[in-house]
Amino acid sequence: MDLSSWFEFTFYDAIFLVFVLGFFLYWLTRSEQPLPLPPKEVAPLTMTDMTCEELRKYDGVKNEHILFGLNGTIYDVTRGKNFYGPGKSYGSLAGHDATRALGTMDQNAVSEQWDDHTGLSADEQETANEWETQFKFKYLTVGRLIKDGSEKADYGGRKSFVRGAESLDSIINAGAEDSKKDN
Ligand code: HEM
Numbered sequence: 001m002d003l004s005s006w007f008e009f010t011f012y013d014a015i016f017l018v019f020v021l022g023f024f025l026y027w028l029t030r031s032e033q034p035l036p037l038p039p040k041e042v043a044p045l046t047m048t049d050m051t052c053e054e055l056r057k058y059d060g061v062k063n064e065h066i067l068f069g070l071n072g073t074i075y076d077v078t079r080g081k082n083f084y085g086p087g088k089s090y091g092s093l094a095g096h097d098a099t100r101a102l103g104t105m106d107q108n109a110v111s112e113q114w115d116d117h118t119g120l121s122a123d124e125q126e127t128a129n130e131w132e133t134q135f136k137f138k139y140l141t142v143g144r145l146i147k148d149g150s151e152k153a154d155y156g157g158r159k160s161f162v163r164g165a166e167s168l169d170s171i172i173n174a175g176a177e178d179s180k181k182d183n
Contacts, residue, residue, distance in 0.1 A: 041079075042064055042065060042078050044076065044140055044159040044160045044161065045065060045076060045140075045142055045159070045160050046155070046157060046158070046159055046160070047141070047142055047143050047155035047158045047159065047160050047171070047175070048142065048143045048152065048155065049074075049143040049144040049145070049146045049150075049152040049153050050067075050074055050142075050143060050144075050145060050146065051145075051146055051147065051148050051150075052069075052096075052097065052112070052113065052114055052145065052148075053148070055067055055068075055069060055074060055095055055096070055097075055145060056095040056096070056112070057095065058076075058094070058095050059086070059094040059095035060078070060081065060084065060085045060086050060091075060094050060095075061086050062095075064078070065078050066078045066080070066081060066084045066085065066094045066095070067094070067095065067142055068084070068093045068094060068095065068096055068097070068098040069096070069097040069098060069099065069145035070097075070098050070099055070102065070128065070131060070132050070135060071099055071128060071129065071132050072099075072144055072145055073132070073136075073141060073143075073144060073145070073168055074141070074142040074143050074144065074145050075135050075136075075139040075140065075141060075142065076139055076140040076141075076142050076160050077094075077135070077139045079139065080138075080139065089107070090107050092107050092108060092110055093107060093110060096110040096111070096112075097110065097111065097114075097115045097145055098110065099115065099117055099120075099128050100115055100117060100120060100124075100128075102127065102128050102131045103117075103120050103124035103125055103127050103128035104120070104124050104127075105127065114147055114148070136162070136163055136164060136165075137162065137164050138162070139162065140160040140161055140162055141160055141161065141162070141163040141168065141171070142160045143155065143160075143168075144168065153172040153175070153176075154172070154175050154176045154179050155171065155172065155175035156174070156175035156176065156177075156178030156179045156182075157175075157178075157179075158171070158175055158178075
């Protein structure tokens with residue numbers, strides 16, 4: 001057996017070696033891609049009820065808070081900016097009543113006007129309810145989405161918070177009691 005043939009260095013070997021060395025150098029010197037920054041924390045809003053028109057300015061552009069209505073309750077979803085921020089997948093929900101969109105799983109089903117949710121099937125309403133079950137444990141509750149001219153509830157100056165299983169009515173009653181004590 002001719003051992004010298006084992007150590008022959010051909011033109012193709014040279015190309016292969018340059019390629020491997022090049023890749024190794026690239027791997028050594030490549031810069032780490034920075035991870036996207038986590039959404040900035042913004043101070044919670046004072047709890048309040050809002051009309052559709054008032055809600056619309058909380059779209060993450062006109063105001064850095066991103067809010068939407070779901071089943072009559074307004075949630076502050078700013079920490080979900082990567083979902084609801086400008087140009088993001090569900091950005092159309094920002095500043096709107098999201099009930100119909102989430103119930104029908106169509107992010108374009110949002111209205112600029114008051115939506116009484118008529119026409120939603122029982123299944124669609126159930127889907128909207130399931131979203132809300134998650135969101136009340138994940139996002140801050142701000143207040144109620146109300147019709148133009150309706151009276152706003154008294155939250156006693158309380159800041160929006162993750163209410164979990166607490167009902168909005170019990171929060172409103174507690175707020176009214178607090179305000180009575182203060183007077
Ligand atoms: C091809 C269709 C879709 C795919 C593959 C998809 C996939 C996803 C994924 C992977 C997430 C992230 C889950 C997480 O990280 O917790 C998400 C979140 C979400 N999706 Fe979709 N989605 C689709 C369509 C829709 C539609 C039509 C809607 C209706 C508006 C929707 C509403 C949402 C919402 C609201 C969230 C965010 C939930 C939160 O705030 O925690 N999705 N989706």
